Amino acid sequence: MRTIRSRTAAAAVAVVLAGLSLTACDGDAEAVSGAPSAAGSGAGASGGTGGEAGTSGKGERSGGGEATSGGKNGATGKTGGSGKTGGSGTDSGAANGSSDACTGASIKAVVTKVRRPVNHLLLKITNTGSRACNAYSAPLLGFDDDQSVTRIMEDSKPQAVVSVAPGSSAYASILLSSADGEGSHGRPARNLSVHFAPRNGSGSEGAPAKLTLPAGTHKDDNAAVTYWQTSASDALTY
Structure with missing residues (x-):
């Protein structure tokens, strides 16, 4: 049991x-x-x-x-x-506020004749966009039917890239001919194409600006342009 x-x-x-x-x-x-x-x-x-x-x-x-x-x-x-x-x-x-290269699509360009220095024009671009753009290097200029861009004055290079805020401007001065008249192939010039350099400095960026030059403009082989500057007075020192 x-x-x-x-x-x-x-x-x-x-x-x-x-x-x-x-x-x-x-x-x-x-x-x-x-x-x-x-x-x-x-x-x-x-x-x-x-x-x-x-x-x-x-x-x-x-x-x-x-x-x-x-x-x-x-x-x-x-x-x-x-x-x-x-x-x-x-x-x-x-977020970081980066900006693109200035181009003919985002700026208004104006070219004027100045009294001093002699044989100079002043090129001004104004940012008409809603964000800042960078005016890299120097304007790449072509007079009329020129096959090459106008010489750039290397001694005018600024310390930093010119950033152009909306509504603000950048400037470059254009030497048309030397004061002593030693330049060759002098001729009247009527039209100006302004191309814009990209960040990497190779070729051009975006659409160019097409301008009509002031009446009576003449240029020769000594023509040159400065780098973009933050003020007209800086540009016209060259």
């Missing part, structure tokens, strides 16, 4: 232990299956300060960046991993 009771008790204990083992396995399985959902939502909701910006879909700013990904990337977790919404932002050009 005692042996039968012992066997019965042992069987009952085995059943209880088996039940506990099944319960633990179910709990572990539930925890494992829940892990990807938690990681996905966490990655989508992160991004700097931004849990809510990753899921709201409103494109609000989060931290210092641009929260353009909103609801679009919240499910995939792109905002959390790349840091595009939380930190640096995606439009680096607008």
Whole structure:
């Protein structure tokens, strides 16, 4: 009788232990299956300060960046991993205020005759755009049907590139001929093409400006132009 009771008790204990083992396995399985959902939502909701910006879909700013990904990337977790919404932002050009080369499409150009120095013209460009542009190097000038650009006065090179804010101007002076009259191939000039140098200094950038020269303009082989300057007085010192 005692042996039968012992066997019965042992069987009952085995059943209880088996039940506990099944319960633990179910709990572990539930925890494992829940892990990807938690990681996905966490990655989508992160991004700097931004849990809510990753899921709201409103494109609000989060931290210092641009929260353009909103609801679009919240499910995939792109905002959390790349840091595009939380930190640096995606439009680096607008963020750091970088500017493009000035071209004929963004400026108004005017050329005038000056009394002093003699045989000089003053070229002025005014930024008519909504953002700053850079007047790189010197204007690349072509008189009438010239096949090559006008010589640049290297001693007029400024210490820094001239940045032209909206509504502001840059200047260059144009030497038409030497005062002693030693230049050759003198001739009247009627039209002027102004091309703009790019950042890398090779070729030209964008559309040129087309100008009609003041009446009575003459030039010879000594013609030259200065680098862009920040003021008319600086340009006319050469």
